[in-house]
Amino acid sequence: MRPLLAMIVANLKMTMRNRGAIFWNLLFPAIFIVIFGMVFGNDQTITIAVGVTGADSEYRQQVTYVFTEGDEFDLHESTDRAALMADLEDGELDAVVEFGESADNAFPPAVVHYNQANGPTADIVNSVIQQVLMGVAQAESPLEVTLEPVNSDSVSFIEFFVPGIVAMSLMNSGMIGLSTTFTTWRERGILRRMRLTPFPLPSFLLARILSQVVVAFAQTLILIGLATLLFDYRPTGNIFVITIAILAVSLAFLAIGFAISSVARTTESAAGISNLLVFPMLFLSGVFFETDSAPEWIQPLTRLLPLRFAVDALREPMTRGAGLIDIWQPLLALGVIFALALAFAARFFRWDSRAA
Amino acid sequence: MANVSDPGALAKVHQVTTARTNSGAPIIEARGLTKRYGELFAVNGIDLTVFEGEIFGILGPNGAGKTTTLEMIEGMRKPDGGTIVVAGIDVVADPRRLRQAIGAQLQSTALFDYLSAAELIKLYCALYEVDDSPARIDELLGLVDLGEKRNAKVNELSGGQKQRLAITLALVNEPKVVFLDEPTTGLDPAARRSLWGVVQGVRDRGTTVVLTTHYMEEAEVLCDRVALFDRGRLIACDTTQALIRGLNMSATIKATCEAGSLDQAELAALPAVTGATVSAIGSQSELSLTTTSAQQSMIGLLELAARRSVTLGDLRSSQANLEDVFLSLTGRSYASDTEPATDAPASSRRRRRRGEAA
Numbered sequence: 001m002r003p004l005l006a007m008i009v010a011n012l013k014m015t016m017r018n019r020g021a022i023f024w025n026l027l028f029p030a031i032f033i034v035i036f037g038m039v040f041g042n043d044q045t046i047t048i049a050v051g052v053t054g055a056d057s058e059y060r061q062q063v064t065y066v067f068t069e070g071d072e073f074d075l076h077e078s079t080d081r082a083a084l085m086a087d088l089e090d091g092e093l094d095a096v097v098e099f100g101e102s103a104d105n106a107f108p109p110a111v112v113h114y115n116q117a118n119g120p121t122a123d124i125v126n127s128v129i130q131q132v133l134m135g136v137a138q139a140e141s142p143l144e145v146t147l148e149p150v151n152s153d154s155v156s157f158i159e160f161f162v163p164g165i166v167a168m169s170l171m172n173s174g175m176i177g178l179s180t181t182f183t184t185w186r187e188r189g190i191l192r193r194m195r196l197t198p199f200p201l202p203s204f205l206l207a208r209i210l211s212q213v214v215v216a217f218a219q220t221l222i223l224i225g226l227a228t229l230l231f232d233y234r235p236t237g238n239i240f241v242i243t244i245a246i247l248a249v250s251l252a253f254l255a256i257g258f259a260i261s262s263v264a265r266t267t268e269s270a271a272g273i274s275n276l277l278v279f280p281m282l283f284l285s286g287v288f289f290e291t292d293s294a295p296e297w298i299q300p301l302t303r304l305l306p307l308r309f310a311v312d313a314l315r316e317p318m319t320r321g322a323g324l325i326d327i328w329q330p331l332l333a334l335g336v337i338f339a340l341a342l343a344f345a346a347r348f349f350r351w352d353s354r355a356a
Numbered sequence: 357m358a359n360v361s362d363p364g365a366l367a368k369v370h371q372v373t374t375a376r377t378n379s380g381a382p383i384i385e386a387r388g389l390t391k392r393y394g395e396l397f398a399v400n401g402i403d404l405t406v407f408e409g410e411i412f413g414i415l416g417p418n419g420a421g422k423t424t425t426l427e428m429i430e431g432m433r434k435p436d437g438g439t440i441v442v443a444g445i446d447v448v449a450d451p452r453r454l455r456q457a458i459g460a461q462l463q464s465t466a467l468f469d470y471l472s473a474a475e476l477i478k479l480y481c482a483l484y485e486v487d488d489s490p491a492r493i494d495e496l497l498g499l500v501d502l503g504e505k506r507n508a509k510v511n512e513l514s515g516g517q518k519q520r521l522a523i524t525l526a527l528v529n530e531p532k533v534v535f536l537d538e539p540t541t542g543l544d545p546a547a548r549r550s551l552w553g554v555v556q557g558v559r560d561r562g563t564t565v566v567l568t569t570h571y572m573e574e575a576e577v578l579c580d581r582v583a584l585f586d587r588g589r590l591i592a593c594d595t596t597q598a599l600i601r602g603l604n605m606s607a608t609i610k611a612t613c614e615a616g617s618l619d620q621a622e623l624a625a626l627p628a629v630t631g632a633t634v635s636a637i638g639s640q641s642e643l644s645l646t647t648t649s650a651q652q653s654m655i656g657l658l659e660l661a662a663r664r665s666v667t668l669g670d671l672r673s674s675q676a677n678l679e680d681v682f683l684s685l686t687g688r689s690y691a692s693d694t695e696p697a698t699d700a701p702a703s704s705r706r707r708r709r710r711g712e713a714a
């Protein structure tokens with residue numbers, strides 16, 4: 001146990017002090033979160049899509065007039081209350097204002113339905129709409145305004161984006177990190193040197209993998225923390241399920257990295273092979289956009305990419321609180337990838353760059 | 357664990373120091389060692405015996421089979437033939453047990469980046485499950501004169517300092533015998549000399565040292581006994597003095613004939629001369645005599661030159677050394693064989709070009 005722990009600690013120190021690794025594992029994904037978060041993350045706050053329905057009244061007409069004139073509003077008036085509520089649940093509307101019948105000489109009551117999934121944005125939408133309602137009535141005391149939350153499946157951009165970026169960073173550290181490290185160590189005779197010690201080489205590999213799993217969790221926490229600080233990202237979901245998903249994703253990519261280092265002879269070729277696999281996956285696995293928008297013929301292919309399984313395994317639990325049973329398919333796929341890559345590596349991996 | 361401050365260990369060190377002239381017990385016995393790579397016999401039927409407490413040098417030009425031999429003894433490569441016993445352990449049958457008993461530094465200094473000298477030593481102590489207290493780490497650093505570099509990262513160390521760190525890493529388990537593969541190759545003369553001091557210090561603590569080198573003078577100065585390798589074969593093995601004593605000469609006399617020339621047969625007939633060659637270099641000729649008495653032959657040569665009215669320039673005499681041993685045993689000059697020994701700069705160039713990886 002003592003040799004293994006010492007080797008894990010040494011590996012962690014080496015990773016922390018390696019600027020290249022820090023860049024690819026942390027800074028690079030963090031930059032994505034910041035840039036994409038700034039471009040797309042706040043789009044709901046620019047215009048408020050509001051639906052109006054219910055009984056007609058002079059008050060309702062005045063309110064609707066404000067919504068049509070104000071640049072920050074996008075008005076959808078309809079008598080079909082159900083259709084408006086469906087749009088609200090899909091995230092196409094930010095709020096629906098429903099007017100009731102007015103009693104004599106009084107303002108009719110209004111109910112504001114809003115989408116809970118919008119998180120902090122929902123609060124802003126509510127306060128703006130309330131201001132409009134009260135402003136039109138020139139009321140000193142609050143009107144009878146009821147806020148009605150709606151549960152929905154719609155996911156904000158940042159919620160959609162963070163799990164994808166976490167998957168990407170686990171892929172980078174697992175595939176590029178492990179493959180280049182092991183190839184360098186073999187090239188420089190460090191693996192041979194280890195063979196001279198009583199520390200078994202499989203334990204040496206285990207120590208590296210365990211240290212990378214620790215790094216993987218740290219990466220996830222830091223990226224989530226960043227999105228929380230900058231873009232009001234609110235992590236949701238079951239910690240246990242998410243932990244299992246991170247573990248599965250991380251181990252699958254580490255096994256692929258190990259497989260790459262078993263065929264690459266030089267550090268350059270290890271980095272080359274890794275990048276060759278990483279880049280197409282980045283764009284075809286739904287990290288940045290849903291793969292529905294990709295060309296028809298390529299769709300079946302994208303469903304088999306390891307990063308796609310990783311994104312699926314992480315995104316469902318992190319956005320919609322999916323349970324283990326909901327993600328059994330991507331988890332199983334990641335397990336199969338892990339086993340296949342490991343078997344491949346066991347067949348071709350060499351500790352020594354020359355024949356003994 | 358041997359601690360120099362306790363009386364028992366001191367007595368052991370003393371006994372070992374006096375055992376320099378190989379009265380110690382055999383600690384390595386290799387018989388008929390053979391290793392083939394395709395058609396090439398990298399090592400061809402070598403017998404070696406190393407005694408406890410000596411500095412044993414394996415000397416030979418590049419490609420002579422030094423590393424292959426060393427690594428077979430370390431249990432790193434499987435011999436195609438022969439037997440090796442190190443400290444009572446059958447190396448081929450039990451390489452695992454051997455690892456606890458020996459320490460080794462490989463030809464390429466294989467150190468992790470990003471760790472400090474002290475951290476690396478601590479790591480190796482943990483791998484061998486031995487004491488890794490700060491005092492012990494300081495002792496190991498002091499042993500190779502790296503006390504000042506305790507917190508320096510590997511990439512901040514000079515070539516010589518890296519080698520010294522690699523040597524102390526080979527010592528964390530207090531091995532009975534330590535193997536050093538070309539520890540001074542690529543070092544400048546000052547660093548090489550300081551490394552010789554380190555190696556002698558290691559031996560003086562009671563550790564047997566087996567090292568390889570392609571520097572003749574290093575083997576002469578540093579090693580108690582020398583095994584001379586050539587093309588996979590062991591061509592001689594003894595103390596430097598005994599090897600030279602076995603030669604039919606004690607010195608070489610060289611000179612250039614600046615005007616006129618001298619006859620090779622006449623030179624060979626001079627007193628105490630055992631061999632004479634005359635070679636033309638442009639308009640001049642250069643003569644080279646081997647002799648059992650430099651004084652007698654020199655007098656004879658000067659008289660002959662005076663009689664023939666030949667002016668001798670650049671007249672010099674040098675004591676016989678291992679180069680003469682190599683020449684007399686192989687018929688080839690050692691210097692010309694080691695000329696292509698430029699693999700060190702080439703590999704370091706390759707290393708510089710290579711990007712750093714995680």
Ligand SMILES: Nc1ncnc2c1ncn2[C@@H]1O[C@H](COP(=O)(O)OP(=O)(O)O)[C@@H](O)[C@H]1O
Nearest residue numbers: 354355356393398418419420421422423424425
């Ligand atoms: N793993 C190997 N595969 C093929 N040839 C090898 C290998 N190791 C050594 N050789 C060859 O065996 C010979 C002896 O090599 P080596 O023991 O490294 O010599 P030295 O250490 O004396 O320079 C050389 O010709 C070398 O090219």
Ligand SMILES: [Mg+2]
Nearest residue numbers: 422423463538
């Ligand atoms: Mg060698």
